[in-house]
Amino acid sequence: MCSPMKHPIFHGRPLDLKHGRIDLTHGAGGRASAQLVNDVFAPAFDNAWLAQGNDQAIMPPVAGRLAMSTDCHVVAPLFFPGGDIGVLAVNGTVNDLAVGGAQPRYLSAGFILEEGLPLDDLVRIVQSMARAARDAGVQIVTGDTKVVERGKADGLFITTAGVGVVPQGVELDGGNARPGDAILLSGHLAEHGLAVLSQRENIGFDSSIVSDCAALNGLTEQLLETCPSLRLMRDPTRGGLGNALNEICQQSGFSMRIWEEALPIRTTVRAACEFFGLDPLYIANEGKLIAVCARQDAPALVDAMRAHPLGQDAALIGEVTDDARGLVRMQTSFGGERLVDWLNGEVLPRIC
Amino acid sequence: MCSPMKHPIFHGRPLDLKHGRIDLTHGAGGRASAQLVNDVFAPAFDNAWLAQGNDQAIMPPVAGRLAMSTDCHVVAPLFFPGGDIGVLAVNGTVNDLAVGGAQPRYLSAGFILEEGLPLDDLVRIVQSMARAARDAGVQIVTGDTKVVERGKADGLFITTAGVGVVPQGVELDGGNARPGDAILLSGHLAEHGLAVLSQRENIGFDSSIVSDCAALNGLTEQLLETCPSLRLMRDPTRGGLGNALNEICQQSGFSMRIWEEALPIRTTVRAACEFFGLDPLYIANEGKLIAVCARQDAPALVDAMRAHPLGQDAALIGEVTDDARGLVRMQTSFGGERLVDWLNGEVLPRIC
Incomplete structure (x- = not known):
């Protein structure tokens, strides 16, 4: 309905693409x-x-x-x-x-x-x-x-x-995660969300933070080739890494432990998050992926990620644990542990 | 990106679907x-x-x-x-x-x-x-x-x-229309547009006009069975019959002649159009289709339309003519002829 794009040929005046406006x-x-x-x-x-x-x-x-x-x-x-x-x-x-x-x-x-x-x-x-x-x-x-x-x-x-x-044989699903599996992240966290935030009229700040927005299909195809037993992949966009991990736990019925020290976060991003009181775990990414694989496949998969331009900063960030409560826990840099809950409320509206 | 629909199971309070609001x-x-x-x-x-x-x-x-x-x-x-x-x-x-x-x-x-x-x-x-x-x-x-x-x-x-x-063998295209082809319409014109108009706050009027909104795939499958040589179908939505016919002329490089007397329009719709100064040829339909077929196939195709609940008021409304200017002309009820041009400007904004 409501006819989409066509190629009519008109001989009238062309649109004024420089100064015209939509009406x-x-x-x-x-x-x-x-x-x-x-x-x-x-x-x-x-x-x-x-x-x-x-x-x-x-x-x-x-x-x-x-x-x-x-x-x-x-x-x-x-x-x-x-x-x-x-x-x-x-x-x-x-x-x-x-x-x-x-x-x-x-x-x-x-x-x-x-x-x-x-x-x-x-x-x-x-x-x-x-x-x-x-x-x-x-x-x-x-x-x-x-x-x-x-x-x-x-x-x-x-x-x-x-x-x-x-392709035949590819069977990824959030429900595939198993206790002992490795959790990998393809690169630095939270850049897209902060890049958009830096341009908001009322809270604009000068920064060198650039959105990571990129197409991941080249990277995913390479990872599938390297590791045919890959359990699942997910891109941690709106809701960030924290929410995406909770989704996987909920689908699989297992829990997760991640290590704060292993999370790739740029210094500028960390500083901006501290300044605005934002948790980088819940900030949107637009060119990153989480991969879950059997523990023995993790080293080869990290190597495959790092060999790709979009995965140069890939890291092993955690593991799936045998706990049916479906909780994400983070071992903090100080040696403690905190719960990484589902995103509650709204961090940054209209981020994507 | 931006995770779509999932089935998480929460044990919190259910949404207040009666009095709640989106936030x-x-x-x-x-x-x-x-x-x-x-x-x-x-x-x-x-x-x-x-x-x-x-x-x-x-x-x-x-x-x-x-x-x-x-x-x-x-x-x-x-x-x-x-x-x-x-x-x-x-x-x-x-x-x-x-x-x-x-x-x-x-x-x-x-x-x-x-x-x-x-x-x-x-x-x-x-x-x-x-x-x-x-x-x-x-x-x-x-x-x-x-x-x-x-x-x-x-x-x-x-x-x-x-x-x-x-399905194999089906090759419909706006470019398939040929001089001599018959133009069929599956039912009454302009009902959707007027039904929406009747509800606008500033111009609301009482009427019995109801939108014709319907899924046409049952009808189209029957028409394809009846007439495998069907040239093309199109649903005259936004822009109405007038604009849809112009699109087909532009794609095929031929012209069309339609007959005003043959156009199925209900009396209430005609009266409302006259009252508001609207041309039913440019008013949106949401459950009608135009079909173009070889002249000899037209009677069987009209019968097939009329046999379907959504095509009971189907009519043969015109023919494709051998004129490379791609114009739609209408033979009026008074015996004259007028040009049915592309829709210029906006008739009824936000109709679909």
Whole structure:
């Protein structure tokens, strides 16, 4: 419904991409909508399926189980050090597929635009999405655009959905964790959340912290090759490492112990967290993954992570323990132990 | 990214679904998000893939070409005669797949919620989605929820994406229309748009007009069986019949002639359109389809439509003509002819 991207050819005036703004006609499904697609989306996302110009994209059959995922993106502000809402929208869905062991293939993109949004912002974001999709090896094959009145949305929201293929033999699941398993983390914690926070109008601070936003499918494919007995992977995004580990405990019915000293956290991030009273365990990451594997496979898996550009700072951070209460405990740097609970409340709203 | 629906089991207080409201914690990815999934989404959408509780759903392999589509839904108000944003969100994506000749299978659902949204409204909408999915024979297998601050969205927006399978031999495309082809419409025009309009605060009017919102995949499958040489189908949603016909002309490079007297429009709809100065040709439909077929197949196809509950008022409304300008012309009831141009501007904002 509500016809998506097409390639109509109009001979009218081109859109003023430098100084123009989104108005309600761009979401009406008529001439202005078609022009927006023609001038902004189609040239950036250019591929055979989008060019079909029908209300759906039709791709060749795929061999293997089908993986599907979706993510809504409402990050504020739209641009931040290391990325923007567009990169986030592509990589977020790519990563949700990748950590399930799937090879991401096709993405859909739904845009909800606020009347008055500068076209220049939209173009930058769409070009970021196109670049991110190319880098991740996926195609944005179909889309939709709606416009709401000024004050009824906040700039723009992007919802992507993705489809991927799971190779035979790959059976990752949060429920696979077993007592004695090793817990690995692919790199430094909490960079995305702090990079976005650094740009908030009311609490902006100068820092060198850059979002870690990246597509993880290259890394996940390499890890699956190295360690076919991998139990599961997960990307600790909103809710951070602390919440992701609790999810795995809840799914598997076992507990976990992690070691504070083993957690890779940059000094600048640690300092910023202390300053703002934030716990890096609950801050969002957008280019990191947790992997759980049999203990004997851990050294090879850490090596495989470190051999990849996105896993250079990988570390063994903990183990699964035989305790049916499903609790995450952290051995602190001072030798004590604390409970790492589910995230309660809200740490940083609109972080992704 | 940003963990989607899971099934965590909490022993805390259940959500107050009658009097509670959405707050920012419901979008934070922690305990409150999990509870929302557990108490609202999971019981309604209940299926094996959603119950996996991972960041992606993994389904069995599918045989055939893959179809994919997405739609953002921003309709205002959220509830209207004949449906609500939830039914619309399911049927919209189901129909976009169906008119491409695909059998819709799996849906994703992304919710952007405004802080303060009554939980009671959310529950009603989610239950509508679940019912619509059951009726259409599709499964909602994965989802995401984000919450934005009060005033940064308008109640809620829903973006669905869908995946379907295209049976061998089915090759529908807007570019397939040929001069001499017949143009069929499956029923009465403009009911969805007017039903929503009737509920707008500032222009509300009493009427018996009900949205035609419905899943078309049962009808499309029957039409494909009856007429394997079908050229194309399209659902004339936002932008209405007028815009959809222009899209087909643009894709095929031919023109069209339609007959005003043949257009099925109810008296109440015609009267309301006259009163508000609206042209029913550009008003959204949500349960209708256009079919283009070879002239000799038209009688059988009209019969097949009329034999289906959603096509009882089907009619032959026009023909494709050999004119490379890609224009839609309408022979009026008075014997004249007028151009049916692309929709210019905006007729009814936020209609879907």
